[in-house]
Amino acid sequence: MRALLIVLFVAVLAGTLLSLGMAEDPGYIRISIGSWLIETNFWVGMSLVVLAALALHWLLGLVRGLRLSPGAMGQWWRNSGRRRAQRRTTQGLLELAEGNWGRARKLLEQGAGNAETPLINYLSAAEAAHQQGDQEEADRFLRLAWESTAGSDLAVGLTQARLQLNAGRNEQALATLLRLRRNSPNHPHVMRQLANVYRNLEDWQALSELLPELRRQAALDESSLTVLEQEVWLNVLDQAAERLERQPPEQRNLDHLDRVWDQLPPPRRNDESVVHHYANHLARLGAESRAESLLRKVLRHSWSDLLINLYGRIQGPREDEQLLAAEGWLKERPNNPELLLALGRISLRNRLWGKAREYLETSLGVRHSQETAAELCRLYAHLGRYEDSVRLLRQGVLEHHGLPRLPMPEPRRRSGAPAR
Structure with missing residues (x-):
C-alpha cells in the first residue's frame, strides 16, 4: 500500500510540473531528414520519444521471454504444424466414422505429414479409399503407411488382407496372409484371416491342415471352432x-476316402453329421456292408x-442280423418313429410284409411323417x-401343399357306361 501511494504521489507531482512547464513555454522541435521535415513542440516530441522507448522496451521483453533463437522459431513452427495435423486427423477420423469417405480421405492425408502417428x-x-471403391489409392496409402513407420509390416499386412477380402480379391489376400504367416507363424489373427480365405476359396484340404494350429493358438472360441471343424471335414x-x-465303378479305390476318415480328430468321428456323410458315401460307392x-x-x-x-x-450283408440288431434297440426306444420306420424297411428286405406294415403304421401313428406315409403308401x-x-397318397399331397379347407362337390354315382 505504501509503495502504491508513493507511485501515485510521484505521478501527480510529475504531471503537475509537466503541465506548468507546458503552460510556461511549449518549446519547439524541428527534425529534417532528406526531403522530410517534422516540426512539433517540445512536449509532444518528448511524449512520442517516451512512447517509442516504452514500445521498444516491450518488444525487447517479448523477445527475451520467447527466446526467439532460430531453433526456437523452428520448434514453434513445428508445434504449430503438429497441432494442425492433429486437428485434421481428428476431423478425418470423425468423417470416416460418419461414412464421409471423400472428406475423410482428404483430411487424413493432409494430416499425415506432421502427425505423430502417420501410420494411423x-x-x-486406405479404408476410406477402399470404401470408395478406389483400390489403387487404397494400395498407395498402405504403401505409405508401411514406409512411414518401422515395424509396421504386420499391421499394414493385416489391413491389406482385410481390404482384399472385403473386395473379393481372395487370391491376393491369400498371398498377403501367407507372407505374413512366414514372419509371424503363431499370430492368431493371421490364422483367423487365413481360415476365412481358405473358406472363401473352398480349399477345404488346406483348411483342415490349419485346424490344429487354430486350436493350439486358441485363435477361435471352442464353439466357433467346432462348427468350422465340422464344416471342413464334411466338405x-x-x-x-x-x-x-x-471314376468308372471298376476302377474305384476307397483308400483315399478311408484316409480322410483316419485323419478325422476323435470328436468328429462321433459327430452324427460326419458319420452320416461318411457312411452315406460308402453306400453310394458300393460299400454298403462297411457302411x-x-x-x-x-x-x-x-444313439442318433x-x-x-x-x-x-x-442293405447289410445279413438282413436277418440287421433286423435283430434294430429290434434290440427297440426295447429301449419302443416309440421312436425313426427306429420304427427303419424296422419297417429292414422287414421289407427280409420279406416280412405283415411285420413291415405293422412297424410303418406304428411309426406313422407316433408321428405323422411324409417319408413314413410314402413308404406305407407304396406297401x-x-x-x-x-x-x-390312395387315402395316404391324397392325405400326403393335401398336407404337403397346405391346401385350405373348402367345400367340395359330392362324387356322382353313375350307372351304365363308364365315364369318359
Whole structure:
C-alpha cells in the first residue's frame, strides 16, 4: 500500500510540473531528414520519444521471454504444424466414422505429414479409399503407411488382407496372409484371416491342415471352432467322394476316402453329421456292408435319429442280423418313429410284409411323417390295399401343399357306361 501511494504521489507531482512547464513555454522541435521535415513542440516530441522507448522496451521483453533463437522459431513452427495435423486427423477420423469417405480421405492425408502417428492416418485413409471403391489409392496409402513407420509390416499386412477380402480379391489376400504367416507363424489373427480365405476359396484340404494350429493358438472360441471343424471335414469327405464317383465303378479305390476318415480328430468321428456323410458315401460307392457295420457300431454306443434313418436305407450283408440288431434297440426306444420306420424297411428286405406294415403304421401313428406315409403308401399298393394307398397318397399331397379347407362337390354315382 505504501509503495502504491508513493507511485501515485510521484505521478501527480510529475504531471503537475509537466503541465506548468507546458503552460510556461511549449518549446519547439524541428527534425529534417532528406526531403522530410517534422516540426512539433517540445512536449509532444518528448511524449512520442517516451512512447517509442516504452514500445521498444516491450518488444525487447517479448523477445527475451520467447527466446526467439532460430531453433526456437523452428520448434514453434513445428508445434504449430503438429497441432494442425492433429486437428485434421481428428476431423478425418470423425468423417470416416460418419461414412464421409471423400472428406475423410482428404483430411487424413493432409494430416499425415506432421502427425505423430502417420501410420494411423494412412491406414484410415486406405479404408476410406477402399470404401470408395478406389483400390489403387487404397494400395498407395498402405504403401505409405508401411514406409512411414518401422515395424509396421504386420499391421499394414493385416489391413491389406482385410481390404482384399472385403473386395473379393481372395487370391491376393491369400498371398498377403501367407507372407505374413512366414514372419509371424503363431499370430492368431493371421490364422483367423487365413481360415476365412481358405473358406472363401473352398480349399477345404488346406483348411483342415490349419485346424490344429487354430486350436493350439486358441485363435477361435471352442464353439466357433467346432462348427468350422465340422464344416471342413464334411466338405473334405464330399470332395473325396465326388472324385471317386467320377471314376468308372471298376476302377474305384476307397483308400483315399478311408484316409480322410483316419485323419478325422476323435470328436468328429462321433459327430452324427460326419458319420452320416461318411457312411452315406460308402453306400453310394458300393460299400454298403462297411457302411452298415459302421452305423451299427456307432448306434450301439451313441444313439442318433439321423443315423438310424440311414441304417434303415442301407442293405447289410445279413438282413436277418440287421433286423435283430434294430429290434434290440427297440426295447429301449419302443416309440421312436425313426427306429420304427427303419424296422419297417429292414422287414421289407427280409420279406416280412405283415411285420413291415405293422412297424410303418406304428411309426406313422407316433408321428405323422411324409417319408413314413410314402413308404406305407407304396406297401399298401403292393399288398392290394388300393383304397388305403390312395387315402395316404391324397392325405400326403393335401398336407404337403397346405391346401385350405373348402367345400367340395359330392362324387356322382353313375350307372351304365363308364365315364369318359
